[in-house]
Amino acid sequence: MGGNGSGTAEKRPNTQLGSWFVRSGWSKGELARQVNRRARQMGAHHISTDTSRVRRWLDGEQPREPIPRILSELFSERFGCVVGVEELGLRAAHRAPSVSGVDLPWAGPQTTALLGEFSRSDLMLARRGFLGTSLSLAAGPSLIEPMQRWLVPVPPTPGAAPEPEPLRDRTRRARLSGPELDLLEATTAMFRQWDAQCGGGLRRKAVVGQLHEVTDLLQEPQPAPVATRLFKVAAELSQLAGWMSYDIGLQPTAQKYFVLALHAAKEAGDRPLGAYILSSMSRQMIHLGRPDDALELIHLAQYGSRETATARTQAMLYAVEARAYAGMGRPSKVKRAVRMAEETFEDALPGEPEPDWIRFFSEAELNAENAHSYRDLAYVAGRSPTYAALAAPIMERAVELSAKDGEHQRSYALNLVGRATVHLLQHEPEQCAVRAGQAIPFAQQVRSERVNTRLRKTVDTAVRDFGTVAEVIHLGEELARRLPEAEAV
Numbered sequence: 001m002g003g004n005g006s007g008t009a010e011k012r013p014n015t016q017l018g019s020w021f022v023r024s025g026w027s028k029g030e031l032a033r034q035v036n037r038r039a040r041q042m043g044a045h046h047i048s049t050d051t052s053r054v055r056r057w058l059d060g061e062q063p064r065e066p067i068p069r070i071l072s073e074l075f076s077e078r079f080g081c082v083v084g085v086e087e088l089g090l091r092a093a094h095r096a097p098s099v100s101g102v103d104l105p106w107a108g109p110q111t112t113a114l115l116g117e118f119s120r121s122d123l124m125l126a127r128r129g130f131l132g133t134s135l136s137l138a139a140g141p142s143l144i145e146p147m148q149r150w151l152v153p154v155p156p157t158p159g160a161a162p163e164p165e166p167l168r169d170r171t172r173r174a175r176l177s178g179p180e181l182d183l184l185e186a187t188t189a190m191f192r193q194w195d196a197q198c199g200g201g202l203r204r205k206a207v208v209g210q211l212h213e214v215t216d217l218l219q220e221p222q223p224a225p226v227a228t229r230l231f232k233v234a235a236e237l238s239q240l241a242g243w244m245s246y247d248i249g250l251q252p253t254a255q256k257y258f259v260l261a262l263h264a265a266k267e268a269g270d271r272p273l274g275a276y277i278l279s280s281m282s283r284q285m286i287h288l289g290r291p292d293d294a295l296e297l298i299h300l301a302q303y304g305s306r307e308t309a310t311a312r313t314q315a316m317l318y319a320v321e322a323r324a325y326a327g328m329g330r331p332s333k334v335k336r337a338v339r340m341a342e343e344t345f346e347d348a349l350p351g352e353p354e355p356d357w358i359r360f361f362s363e364a365e366l367n368a369e370n371a372h373s374y375r376d377l378a379y380v381a382g383r384s385p386t387y388a389a390l391a392a393p394i395m396e397r398a399v400e401l402s403a404k405d406g407e408h409q410r411s412y413a414l415n416l417v418g419r420a421t422v423h424l425l426q427h428e429p430e431q432c433a434v435r436a437g438q439a440i441p442f443a444q445q446v447r448s449e450r451v452n453t454r455l456r457k458t459v460d461t462a463v464r465d466f467g468t469v470a471e472v473i474h475l476g477e478e479l480a481r482r483l484p485e486a487e488a489v
């Protein structure tokens with residue numbers, strides 16, 4: 001049976017794990033089921049935990065990886081804060097400095113080497129059955145302070161050191177051509193489109209494999225303009241690998257890719273791309289219940305790209321800023337950031353050249369982000385009907401617009417679930433059941449743990465609060481039939 005412990009001869013009860021466990025409200029069986037489900041999502045099919053195993057952990061048995069990291073992620077999500085392996089009284093796996101942490105050197109050759117090493121480890125561990133077991137999440141100053149060095153000038157180091165003169169002409173002929181670079185960039189855009197349509201679970205390994213190939217190219221001698229374009233491709237692929245990892249619940253892996261992406265964007269000299277990567281990190285911190293960290297990251301993104309980002313990118317950053325303020329329960333700041341997002345979005349010029357990575361931020365996405373800000377504010381303010389009423393028409397508009405978009409299927413599913421949550425806040429269980437029911441077939445199609453988790457939580461809340469309403473009863477049955485727990489991403 002997987003998850004066997006490596007306990008010592010004299011075990012003492014793990015009081016730290018016991019404290020988190022009691023406060024979680026979970027039973028031993030529920031925790032065991034969640035561990036098994038998360039292990040399946042990671043591909044660790046050898047893990048098979050039961051109540052007796054959980055009891056032994058509480059009694060002091062030290063489980064082997066990836067169990068400690070799984071428990072860290074589960075408790076972090078439960079409590080909305082980062083709960084490290086050590087805080088659970090568990091032994092962290094040995095972490096090699098080169099593949100752990102976020103405080104990494106800001107230099108081209110090291111960034112290339114780290115990208116290559118991490119993507120290779122990811123691919124190898126995926127084949128063995130689990131991912132990134134040596135990682136832990138960074139938060140607070142240990143995350144923010146290294147990211148602030150994104151803006152500190154460093155000597156330019158694009159590409160490798162010049163090769164000896166006799167080899168130079170020979171290697172130049174073997175370098176990438178313009179059409180080959182164009183194809184790499186087009187492939188990255190295609191991967192991004194697949195993620196929007198299919199979720200993070202389907203093509204993640206393909207993206208990681210492509211990233212590894214690009215880092216191989218960066219380790220060869222390249223002219224400075226080619227190296228710059230390759231670093232930009234590496235940054236976009238690393239961001240996408242991070243986003244896909246985030247989407248399927250691999251939070252430490254996602255954070256590592258985001259950090260490496262920011263390093264690559266710095267080497268490419270692309271500050272708007274760096275700001276976009278920081279916005280992804282900010283969204284992850286919002287998801288993990290750390291709005292203070294999210295706000296620091298988004299302010300860093302705004303400051304760093306204030307003179308170079310297009311209006312659409314700036315509008316996206318304001319929208320994420322509003323989400324962070326909502327999590328902090330600061331309504332006046334939320335309203336200002338929402339207004340700035342709307343006004344700045346209107347400044348986007350039709351036909352203005354835009355990088356492909358910002359194309360997702362449409363009018364539908366603008367409305368969805370702003371509606372979620374007011375929805376989140378409603379929750380923080382004790383299910384406030386005032387903020388729910390502000391969210392409702394904007395969320396409805398987001399649903400209408402995203403229904404017409406055949407590409408961003410995951411966003412449409414999330415908007416349907418978001419609309420369902422607002423209906424719940426407004427005590428409209430029948431309408432909630434309609435929107436949540438519409439999301440079920442998309443949850444079946446899209447390989448996204450975020451969609452599955454939000455849909456399940458919404459239906460669970462509806463059943464808990466309005467369990468006698470016929471439409472809600474039918475919704476619960478329909479979800480259990482069409483999206484059983486075993487099919488979770």
